[in-house]
Amino acid sequence: MYEIRIHSRGGQGGVTAAKLLALAAFRDGKHATACPFYGAERRGAPVVSFVRIDDQPIKVYSQIHEPDLVIVLDTSIMDVVDVLQGLKDGGTVLLNSAHPVAGCNGTCRHVDLTGIALAQNLVVAGSPILNTPVLGALAKMDIVTLPSALQAIREMFADERNVKAAEAAYEELKV
Amino acid sequence: MLTIATGNKAVAAAVKAAKPGVVAAYPITPQTEIVEQIADYVTDGDLESRYIPVESEHSAMAACIGASAGGVRTFTATSSHGLLYMHEMVHWAAGARLPIVMANVNRALGPGWNTWAEHTDAFSQRDTGWLQVFVGTVQEAYDATLMAFKIAEDERVLLPVMVNLDGFALSHIMQSLETVEIGDFLPPFHLPHAIDTENPCGYGPMTGPADYFRFRWDIERSMRDARGVIADVEREFAERFGRTYGPTEDYRCEDADVVVVAVGTLGKEAEVAIDRLRDEGIKAGSMRLRWFRPFPDLDLSGRDVVVIDRDYSFGFGGVVAHSIRSKTGIEPYSVIAGLGGQEVTYNDIADFVRNRRPGEETWFGVSDHV
Numbered sequence: 001m002y003e004i005r006i007h008s009r010g011g012q013g014g015v016t017a018a019k020l021l022a023l024a025a026f027r028d029g030k031h032a033t034a035c036p037f038y039g040a041e042r043r044g045a046p047v048v049s050f051v052r053i054d055d056q057p058i059k060v061y062s063q064i065h066e067p068d069l070v071i072v073l074d075t076s077i078m079d080v081v082d083v084l085q086g087l088k089d090g091g092t093v094l095l096n097s098a099h100p101v102a103g104c105n106g107t108c109r110h111v112d113l114t115g116i117a118l119a120q121n122l123v124v125a126g127s128p129i130l131n132t133p134v135l136g137a138l139a140k141m142d143i144v145t146l147p148s149a150l151q152a153i154r155e156m157f158a159d160e161r162n163v164k165a166a167e168a169a170y171e172e173l174k175v
Numbered sequence: 176m177l178t179i180a181t182g183n184k185a186v187a188a189a190v191k192a193a194k195p196g197v198v199a200a201y202p203i204t205p206q207t208e209i210v211e212q213i214a215d216y217v218t219d220g221d222l223e224s225r226y227i228p229v230e231s232e233h234s235a236m237a238a239c240i241g242a243s244a245g246g247v248r249t250f251t252a253t254s255s256h257g258l259l260y261m262h263e264m265v266h267w268a269a270g271a272r273l274p275i276v277m278a279n280v281n282r283a284l285g286p287g288w289n290t291w292a293e294h295t296d297a298f299s300q301r302d303t304g305w306l307q308v309f310v311g312t313v314q315e316a317y318d319a320t321l322m323a324f325k326i327a328e329d330e331r332v333l334l335p336v337m338v339n340l341d342g343f344a345l346s347h348i349m350q351s352l353e354t355v356e357i358g359d360f361l362p363p364f365h366l367p368h369a370i371d372t373e374n375p376c377g378y379g380p381m382t383g384p385a386d387y388f389r390f391r392w393d394i395e396r397s398m399r400d401a402r403g404v405i406a407d408v409e410r411e412f413a414e415r416f417g418r419t420y421g422p423t424e425d426y427r428c429e430d431a432d433v434v435v436v437a438v439g440t441l442g443k444e445a446e447v448a449i450d451r452l453r454d455e456g457i458k459a460g461s462m463r464l465r466w467f468r469p470f471p472d473l474d475l476s477g478r479d480v481v482v483i484d485r486d487y488s489f490g491f492g493g494v495v496a497h498s499i500r501s502k503t504g505i506e507p508y509s510v511i512a513g514l515g516g517q518e519v520t521y522n523d524i525a526d527f528v529r530n531r532r533p534g535e536e537t538w539f540g541v542s543d544h545v
Contacts, residue, residue, distance in 0.1 A: 019179075022349050026179045035348040038205075038290070059447050061344045061440040062520040 001054040002143070003064045007083050008073035011043040013131035016156075017073070018049035020135050024144040024152035025053040033058045046077050053143070067091060069143065073113070073130045075101055094137060096130060111137045111173040119168070120161040129165070132157065136166030140173040180352040182316045182345040186252065186278045186338070187212035189320035191222045192357050193276075196247035196364070199227035199238035203257040204290045205342040206280040210252055232257040236264035236275075243273035244378060246369030248324065251275070254342060255282035255296045262300065268335045269304030269394060271379060272368065274327030275335040277305075278320065281439065281485075282342040283515035291516020292341040294438055294486040297467070298494045304394045306336040306401055307467040311424065311443040313350035316340050318418055319465075324361055325408045331400040333366075339467075341485075343516065344440040355416050398469045405466065422471030424463040427453065431460030433528055434475055436499060437483040438464050441513055441524070445483070448524035459528050464495060475503050481531050483524070485513040492536060508532055512539035 004021065008014030015036040022034035036049040050064045066086045071094045077083065078101070084093065093104050098112035117128035132153050139146040149170075153162050180188065186209050190198070198217070200210040216222035225242075229235045232253050239249040253261065258279055268275050283293035297307060306326065310316045316338070323336040340346055370378070382390065405422070413419040426446045428434055435445045442463025452459040462473070480503075484493025491497060496509035508531040513519045517540060527539075 019349055023179050026351060031351065032179070033348055033350050035344075038343050038347065058350070059443045060521060061341075061348065061444050062518055065520070 001052055001058065001060075002069070003067045004051040004053070004069045004071065004143070005064050005067040006049040006051070006071045006073065007077050007081060008047055008049070008130070009043075009077065010045045010047050011125075011127055012073050013129060014047055014049045014073055017071070017131035017134050018051050020131060020152050020156060021051045021138060021144065022053075023155060024135060024139075024148040025051075027148035027151050028145055030054065031056060031058050035061070037063060046081050069094065071134065072096060073134065078103070092141070094134075094141065096134070109137075109141070109173060109175065111169055113137070113169060116165050116168045116172065120165045122161050122165055129162070132162035133165040133169040136169030137173045139166070140170045140175055146170060177351065177353050179349050180313055181208065181347050181349055182313050182340045183208035183280070183347065184212055185313045185317040185352050186320050186340070187216070188352070188354050189317045190250050191216050192354070193248065193250070193321060193324045193361055194222065195224055195250040195276075197225045197227065197239065197242035197249045198251065199229050199235045199242070199249070200251045201229055201232050201235050201253070201257060203232070203254045205282060205346045206252050206254040206257070206278065208346070209278055209280070213250075232261040233264055236261040236268060239275045240264060240268050240271060240273055243268075243275050243366065244271060244370050246364065246366050248328070248364040249275050250277070252278040252280070254280040255284055255290075258296050258300065259284070265300055265303045265305065270390070272333045273335060274324070274333055274366070276320065276323045276327055276338065277335065278338045278340065280342045280346045281339050289515040290342065292344045292439070292485065293514050293516070294339070294484075294494070297337060297339045298486050298488075300337065301468065301494070304334060304398070305468065306332070306334055306398075307339060308336065308465055309339045309438045309467060310345070310465070311440055311463055313345065313348065313352050314418070315420070316345065317352055317354065318412065318416070318420065321355075321357060321360070322408050322412055322420075326401065326405055328362075328364060329404045329408070330367060332397050332404050334394065334397055334401065339439070341439040358415075360411070360415060401469050402471070405469075420465065422466045423473065424465060426461045426463070428460035428462060430458055431478060432458040433460075433479040433481060433531065435459065435461040435481045435483065435524060435528060436464055436475075436495060436507070437461070437524075438467070438485060438495060441483050441485060441519060444519070444521050445524050447521035448528065451521065451525050452528055457528065470498060470502060473499070473503055475499070475505055479531055479533055480505050480507040481510060481527050482507040483510045483512050483519075483527065487511055487514065496536070506534040508534070509536040510539055511536065
C-alpha cells in the first residue's frame with residue numbers, strides 16, 4: 001500500500017487534490033481511497049488530506065502516520081507543522097516551490113505549481129489553483145499515469161486550463 | 176457503473192435509484208452532502224420527487240410521516256443532534272408503521288461540540304421500533320440504502336429503517352462505488368393502510384389500556400419477522416447484483432480463539448488488525464456487527480470476545496458489549512474507543528486483542544484507567 005499525506009492551507013484545494021489523485025489511481029485500475037482530516041477548517045488554516053493506493057481493497061480508515069510521500073502545497077506551513085513527521089525511510093517529499101527548500105531531507109522534489117497556475121490564469125477567489133497541476137507532477141513521479149491524471153481532471157473540471165497546467169507541471173518537474 | 180464516491184454521495188445515488196416521491200430534510204454536518212446531492216438530482220430532473228426543505232429535523236420526520244401515510248415512498252437523512260431533535264417523531268414513524276428510510280451519519284453529541292464519528296446518536300434511538308443497520312464501506316452504504324427500502328416496505332415488516340454510516344470516516348472518504356440498474360428489485364410502493372379519501376379512517380386516535388399493548392406486540396412481531404425478510408432481501412440482492420451481506424460480516428472467524436466485535440469503519444479496520452495478529456500466530460477473527468435492530472443471534476461460544484464500543488451508556492457500559500453479554504452469556508473484554516472520532520488504528524485494535532482481559536472494561540486513551 002502506498003500512503004500519501006497532503007499538507008495545504010484551507011482554501012488551497014488540498015482536499016480536492018486528494019480526491020483527484022484517488023480518482024486517477026482508480027482510473028489506473030488500482031484501489032484508492034481519499035480522506036480529508038476534517039477539523040475546524042477555515043481559510044488559511046493548515047489542513048491535511050490522505051490518499052491510499054493499493055492493488056488490494058483498502059480497509060484502513062485511520063489517519064496516515066507513516067506516509068511514503070508527503071506533498072506540501074504551501075511551504076510556509078513548514079514553519080508551523082512538521083510535515084516530515086513519520087515519513088518512511090526512503091520516503092519522498094514533493095514541495096510546491098520554485099526552488100529547493102532547506103531542511104527537507106530524503107528524496108525531495110520541487111515544482112512551482114503556483115507559477116504554473118498563474119501562467120494559466122487559474123485563479124479562484126484570489127488563490128491560484130494548485131490541485132490540478134499537482135496531478136501532473138505526481139504523474140511524472142509515476143504515482144499515477146499521465147492519461148489517468150488528465151482523465152481524472154477532465155471528470156471533475158470542465159476548464160481545459162486545468163489539463164494544461166497538469167501537463168506543464170509534468171514537463172517542469174525534474175526526476 | 177463503476178466510479179469513485181464518498182459515503183454521502185453513495186447514499187444519495189441509492190436514493191435516486193429508489194425514486195422516493197418525497198424527500199424532506201434539514202442539513203447537518205456531516206450529512207449535508209446527502210441532501211444537497213438529492214436536491215441537485217431533483218433540480219436537474221434526475222429524480223422526480225418532491226423535495227421539502229423544512230425548518231427542523233422534527234419537521235423533516237413529520238413531513239416524511241405525512242407523505243408516507245399518504246402512500247408515498249419517503250427518505251430523509253440526519254445526524255447526531257438532528258436525530259435527537261426529531262426523536263419524538265422517530266417513535267411516531269415506527270408506531271404508525273410507516274416504512275420511511277433514513278440515513279443517519281453517526282456523529283458525537285455535544286457538549287463539547289464534536290462533528291466526528293460516534294454511535295451513541297443511533298443507539299439512543301434503540302427502543303423506537305426502527306430497524307438499524309450499520310455499514311462499513313462506501314459500496315455498502317449504497318447497497319444497504321437500496322435494500323432498506325425493500326425491507327421496510329415488505330408487508331411482514333412495515334417499519335422504518337435507519338442506515339448508519341460513520342461521520343467523516345465513511346461519509347467523506349472516497350472509495351470505489353458500483354451503482355446498479357435496479358430494474359424491478361424495488362416493487363412500486365404499496366402501503367396497505369395508506370390514507371384513502373374514499374375510505375376515511377382514523378389514524379393514531381386515542382388507544383386505551385385494553386388495546387395499546389396489542390399494537391406494541393405487533394411491532395415486536397414484525398421485528399422478529401424482519402430477520403427473515405432481511406435474509407431474503409440480502410439473498411435476492413446477492414443473486415441480482417453479486418454482493419453478499421448478512422447480519423454480521425465475519426472475517427477469519429472459523430478457527431478463531433478470539434473474535435473482535437465492532438461496528439462501522441472500526442469493524443473494517445479490525446480486519447487489518449486480524450491479518451497482523453494471524454501473522455504473529457494469534458488465531459484471531461473479526462465480526463462486524465451490521466444489524467443492530469433486530470439484533471442477530473451470534474455464535475461466539477468457546478472464544479474470547481473483544482468488543483469495541485464507539486458509544487457509551489453512562490452508569491452501565493458499552494452498548495454493544497452489554498448486548499453481546501446479554502445475548503450470548505459471554506463476558507467480553509469491553510473496549511471503549513473512537514468516541515468523538517478518537518483516532519483508533521489497526522495497531523491499536525491488535526493491542527486490544529493482545530492485552531485482552533475478558534470481563535473487564537477499558538477506556539482507550541484514558542491513562543489512569545488502562
